[in-house]
Amino acid sequence: MQATKIYSFHGGIHPEENKAQSLRLPLGRPSLPSELILPLGQHIGQSSRPLVKVGDKVLKGETIAINNGFLSSFLHASTSGTISAIEERLIAHPSGLSDLCIILAPDGQDTWTTLEPLNDWQTLSKTDVLAYLSEMGIVGMGGAGFPTQVKLQGAHKKPLSHFIINAAECEPYITADDMLMREKALELILGIEILQHLVEADKVVIGIEDNKPAAIDALTSMIKQRDSKVQVAVVPTKYPSGGEKQLIQLLTGKEVPSGQHPADIGILCHNVGTCVAVYDAITFGKPLISRFTTLTGDALKAPQNVEVLLGTPVSHLLEYADSEPKKLSRLIMGGPMMGFTLNSAAVPIVKTSNCILAASKKELPPPAPEQACIRCGMCEQACPASLLPQQLLWFSKSQEFEKAEHHNLFDCIECGACSYVCPSSIPLVQYYRHSKSSIREAREATVKSDLAKQRFEARKARQDAEAAEKEAKRLARQKATPSKAAEKKKAAPAKAAPTVAAAPAATDESKKLKVDLAIGKSKLKKLQKQLLEAQENEHLEEISNLQLQVTEQEKAVALLEEQLAKTAEAAPTAAEAKVPKPAPAPVNDDIKKAKIDLAIAKAAVKKVEKALKKAEEIQAPEIEAIRQQLKEAQQRADELENALVNPATTIPKTETTAQAAPSSVDADMTKKRKIDLAIAKAGVKKAEKNIQLLKEQGKNESEIEASEWPKKLIEAQEKLAVLEAEDTTDTVAKSQAKAEPEMDLANQIKKEKIAVALAKAQINKLNKRLESAPEDADKINQDIAATEQRLQRAEALLATLIHSQTNTQENR
Amino acid sequence: MALLRITSPHTQRAGRRTAWVMQMVILATIPGIVVQTWLFGWGTLINVMIACITALLCEAAILSLRRRAVAFFLKDYSALLTAVLLGVALPPIVPWWVTVTAVAFAIIFAKQIYGGLGNNPFNPAMVGYAIVLVSFPVPMSQWLGVQSLVSAQDTLTFTQSLQAIFQFLPVVESHALIDAYTMATPLDGFKTKDLLTAEEAFNTVPALHAANLNSWLWVNLAYLVGGLGLLWLRIITWHTPVALLGALLVMSGFFYGVDSANAASPFFHLTTGAAMFGAFFIATDPVSSCTSNRGKLIYGAGIGILIYIIRAWGGYPDGVAFAVLLMNFAAPLIDYYSQPRTYGHQKAKTGLKIGEDN
Ligand code: SF4
Numbered sequence A: 001m002q003a004t005k006i007y008s009f010h011g012g013i014h015p016e017e018n019k020a021q022s023l024r025l026p027l028g029r030p031s032l033p034s035e036l037i038l039p040l041g042q043h044i045g046q047s048s049r050p051l052v053k054v055g056d057k058v059l060k061g062e063t064i065a066i067n068n069g070f071l072s073s074f075l076h077a078s079t080s081g082t083i084s085a086i087e088e089r090l091i092a093h094p095s096g097l098s099d100l101c102i103i104l105a106p107d108g109q110d111t112w113t114t115l116e117p118l119n120d121w122q123t124l125s126k127t128d129v130l131a132y133l134s135e136m137g138i139v140g141m142g143g144a145g146f147p148t149q150v151k152l153q154g155a156h157k158k159p160l161s162h163f164i165i166n167a168a169e170c171e172p173y174i175t176a177d178d179m180l181m182r183e184k185a186l187e188l189i190l191g192i193e194i195l196q197h198l199v200e201a202d203k204v205v206i207g208i209e210d211n212k213p214a215a216i217d218a219l220t221s222m223i224k225q226r227d228s229k230v231q232v233a234v235v236p237t238k239y240p241s242g243g244e245k246q247l248i249q250l251l252t253g254k255e256v257p258s259g260q261h262p263a264d265i266g267i268l269c270h271n272v273g274t275c276v277a278v279y280d281a282i283t284f285g286k287p288l289i290s291r292f293t294t295l296t297g298d299a300l301k302a303p304q305n306v307e308v309l310l311g312t313p314v315s316h317l318l319e320y321a322d323s324e325p326k327k328l329s330r331l332i333m334g335g336p337m338m339g340f341t342l343n344s345a346a347v348p349i350v351k352t353s354n355c356i357l358a359a360s361k362k363e364l365p366p367p368a369p370e371q372a373c374i375r376c377g378m379c380e381q382a383c384p385a386s387l388l389p390q391q392l393l394w395f396s397k398s399q400e401f402e403k404a405e406h407h408n409l410f411d412c413i414e415c416g417a418c419s420y421v422c423p424s425s426i427p428l429v430q431y432y433r434h435s436k437s438s439i440r441e442a443r444e445a446t447v448k449s450d451l452a453k454q455r456f457e458a459r460k461a462r463q464d465a466e467a468a469e470k471e472a473k474r475l476a477r478q479k480a481t482p483s484k485a486a487e488k489k490k491a492a493p494a495k496a497a498p499t500v501a502a503a504p505a506a507t508d509e510s511k512k513l514k515v516d517l518a519i520g521k522s523k524l525k526k527l528q529k530q531l532l533e534a535q536e537n538e539h540l541e542e543i544s545n546l547q548l549q550v551t552e553q554e555k556a557v558a559l560l561e562e563q564l565a566k567t568a569e570a571a572p573t574a575a576e577a578k579v580p581k582p583a584p585a586p587v588n589d590d591i592k593k594a595k596i597d598l599a600i601a602k603a604a605v606k607k608v609e610k611a612l613k614k615a616e617e618i619q620a621p622e623i624e625a626i627r628q629q630l631k632e633a634q635q636r637a638d639e640l641e642n643a644l645v646n647p648a649t650t651i652p653k654t655e656t657t658a659q660a661a662p663s664s665v666d667a668d669m670t671k672k673r674k675i676d677l678a679i680a681k682a683g684v685k686k687a688e689k690n691i692q693l694l695k696e697q698g699k700n701e702s703e704i705e706a707s708e709w710p711k712k713l714i715e716a717q718e719k720l721a722v723l724e725a726e727d728t729t730d731t732v733a734k735s736q737a738k739a740e741p742e743m744d745l746a747n748q749i750k751k752e753k754i755a756v757a758l759a760k761a762q763i764n765k766l767n768k769r770l771e772s773a774p775e776d777a778d779k780i781n782q783d784i785a786a787t788e789q790r791l792q793r794a795e796a797l798l799a800t801l802i803h804s805q806t807n808t809q810e811n812r
Numbered sequence B: 001m002a003l004l005r006i007t008s009p010h011t012q013r014a015g016r017r018t019a020w021v022m023q024m025v026i027l028a029t030i031p032g033i034v035v036q037t038w039l040f041g042w043g044t045l046i047n048v049m050i051a052c053i054t055a056l057l058c059e060a061a062i063l064s065l066r067r068r069a070v071a072f073f074l075k076d077y078s079a080l081l082t083a084v085l086l087g088v089a090l091p092p093i094v095p096w097w098v099t100v101t102a103v104a105f106a107i108i109f110a111k112q113i114y115g116g117l118g119n120n121p122f123n124p125a126m127v128g129y130a131i132v133l134v135s136f137p138v139p140m141s142q143w144l145g146v147q148s149l150v151s152a153q154d155t156l157t158f159t160q161s162l163q164a165i166f167q168f169l170p171v172v173e174s175h176a177l178i179d180a181y182t183m184a185t186p187l188d189g190f191k192t193k194d195l196l197t198a199e200e201a202f203n204t205v206p207a208l209h210a211a212n213l214n215s216w217l218w219v220n221l222a223y224l225v226g227g228l229g230l231l232w233l234r235i236i237t238w239h240t241p242v243a244l245l246g247a248l249l250v251m252s253g254f255f256y257g258v259d260s261a262n263a264a265s266p267f268f269h270l271t272t273g274a275a276m277f278g279a280f281f282i283a284t285d286p287v288s289s290c291t292s293n294r295g296k297l298i299y300g301a302g303i304g305i306l307i308y309i310i311r312a313w314g315g316y317p318d319g320v321a322f323a324v325l326l327m328n329f330a331a332p333l334i335d336y337y338s339q340p341r342t343y344g345h346q347k348a349k350t351g352l353k354i355g356e357d358n
């Protein structure tokens, strides 16, 4: 085994280790508490969705909550018992928040559910293994709780040069990983091998600080025994060598570029706890329901490491470790450098709780009063990120956030090394946190105000467009009533002025709208990207907010598109009004419309083709559907082309009979349809974009498949197809049959078609609901049946109508 | 149970508080003070005492005017440090009111007016020094000579020092007494060598006599020792002193090489005047200097160059005070352009422009 070269990182500190206390006693296994509190959000990302109801009986290891979207995880019962409540409880959170928790009253039997290990993981496809890990609720146990399957997927972006197992455990007091390595060296190595099978890195290195000789011995002998390729790299003890970025620098000499992830430079990091959890899940089918946690601090008489069930209240553990309530002055979850204080011991242990530090006043005295910064630079010498903490402090205090950002405030990992060394006892990290959140808030506020401004402008544009449209219509009517050309000619000059004015207004409007739309879309894209980034970057606070913004922006874009459609509608009308001669106008108009339709259809063909190509590239299962669509789209385009040729020859013959009345009715219909069309298109686009984004992110097919977007895409495309089909028939009908009865027929057909489309959409929707909410399956199924009936009826009616229409046309 | 709720980190390095830092710097001046007292009599010590009392009084007065916790801020030792630095920098027999003026100005105008510790853009001690240097040039140029060289053939006794410092009589009267003990500093002597070549000057000017040079060598060595102690305690980093002395060495070396007949050797420049004192105690004042390591290098080098320029071509024999003050002006700008390269960034950011990130 060749030794790994160890590099170094800037700064770092050597706080008192205080690790011996919790290693004196062997690993403990606390008794079952009277209730287990299982928060739904134990990981980064969306909270899990509960699968159980109050009163349900569950077995140990049974899934009680499933993932909610891509960045989420599963949750399992830590023991057998009854669900006594699903309610808000205090959770372990820096701000002492409450969150929805599943409360489990143990029955004391601790009966396992049937476990289904994944014995054939070596032959199964990797996606299946990843999906399995997700179902086992495995998340990063080092601190952040990033869903492991997501992290592993991210690692497929690039070939991995290093797979690093973080065993540094640099925080003072904590020895949970140390204990885990001593107790479960074999499991750890096997878990690493499983993960290595999944990621296929060139090099697998365990990074461990040199203050854990027993664990190092256990690992090296185990590696030798198994003749494993895993290397152990012993790094000097220095806080924060266990920080992901710092450990990467120590072991590879590379830095993770700012704003990027280790995967971007071909490195994957996992905590030892995670590796063991992976092993347990795959080999025994055991989901993540317990973890190693250090109980330590002067206020405990029996500090030790325990293997504890998730959901165990901290108070139960304090009791187990013989706490002296009188001595306890500060209760910390995590270590003294980066942990956070708890103000109640009622909070539960979650997947990421590596330590409970019950400190006495003597041990962690209240901080000394803050003095002025003397710019001594000690913080700078200690900062592992090579920042200038004193400058950041200055800017934070004076609220010069731009300067703070320029000084890379967001590269601060909040390790606390600067605060630790500061001779003036300045709580630097606190200032940075405050600045960061202020900056984030400000950013969100700008986005929001932008949105508001956009909405206002859109509304104004819409109103203007409506006014212009009305005006144009009025003019059109005026023009249509006097049928004699002579009168018209006389009236023309008088009318010309306002009409001409209205028309450019309309085009202006549409131009502006288009610009707005483009802006809105790019903003949407940016927001979506931000959202993904936030999800990856684990900026929990941002995620929900961004999601909100994305939805809003989507709405705004849809609105704009709708308006654009309307204005586009208004513009031809206005243009029509402008043309002084009545006869050629409708021809032009119709041809124009047909041309537009044709262009749209062609674009649709192209789009579908593109989608097909994409789908083929990634061998998505929806290829067939897309091909089908392509065919349809092509047909449509052909039809339209025909129609375009036909009316050009037919319309001049049909003359201008009764042109005004139908056109206004028509206009309304078309408008509505166009709006629908626009919305449907936006839907398609959105779905495509999302798929694209997912792909960009390097998610593989199964992941994309797993997300609901492909489904949405198909759905949206279906709707679009229906709408476009209507458009086509309508255009064809309009151009071929101008007589009143036929119009009626056409309208009826149209209506039925819409009904069919609606019914289909509803079925789709219901199906989706069925998937997401299996508990109301019966009701939904009924609904589906009803809708299907409706659909059939509508289809039958449509068939007869079309039949009669064809007849009429043939008769003519 | 009332649990403490604060954000991380929950622990601090024990001991090393700001007051401790200040105390250590004060302690590090002891070798220098001892050597100065040994060479020039009790004047230095008396100066330091006067300065300390003045500083504490001024600081307390202003703090109470500003309605701050007097005891809390007095205990940070920063006023005392300023006083000590001024006390050793002033000539040993300078009249008491010069010291008082310098210290009062340093504390009140250079420090408290800007908002107290940590907010002063200029090194308070050097502001005070510069003020009295400009205002009272005569007493400021009266340095004592080593006993073997002055006409009195002795250092002043304690009472003589007291008398000299608290002399209320017109200067003319005391002149005779004092003149027997005073002598120009080597830098002064070299500055006023007029048309003599360097070699002639070293042979003829009394202030440039080997014994006087040696005494200043001792003073500088003493401050070097104190400065190394600060380095060892990691209270200062090596950047500023090394850059300062390096620049002074390069500058003097270059001009000595070009014109050895009229320029003094680098050794002369590094071992006379306030070279070491300035490099380790004045230029390293954290508040008014640059803050990043790269910045400190630039800042130190700037001071070194300016010291040489002032010594060689300026109006004053030594230039530490003015050089430091000038570079204080530049410090914020240097700071903006000398940010270190942050982890994960290709290169360091410079300036304050926000647009060109990364
Ligand atoms: S360590 Fe504290 S006092 Fe020193 S420069 Fe940093 S913030 Fe200022």
Ligand code: SF4
Pocket (backbone or CB within 6 Å): A382, A383, A384, A385, A386, A387, A389, A411, A412, A413, A414, A415, A416, A417, A418, A419, A428, A429
């Ligand atoms: S908390 Fe931030 S600024 Fe302070 S040392 Fe850590 S990374 Fe540097």
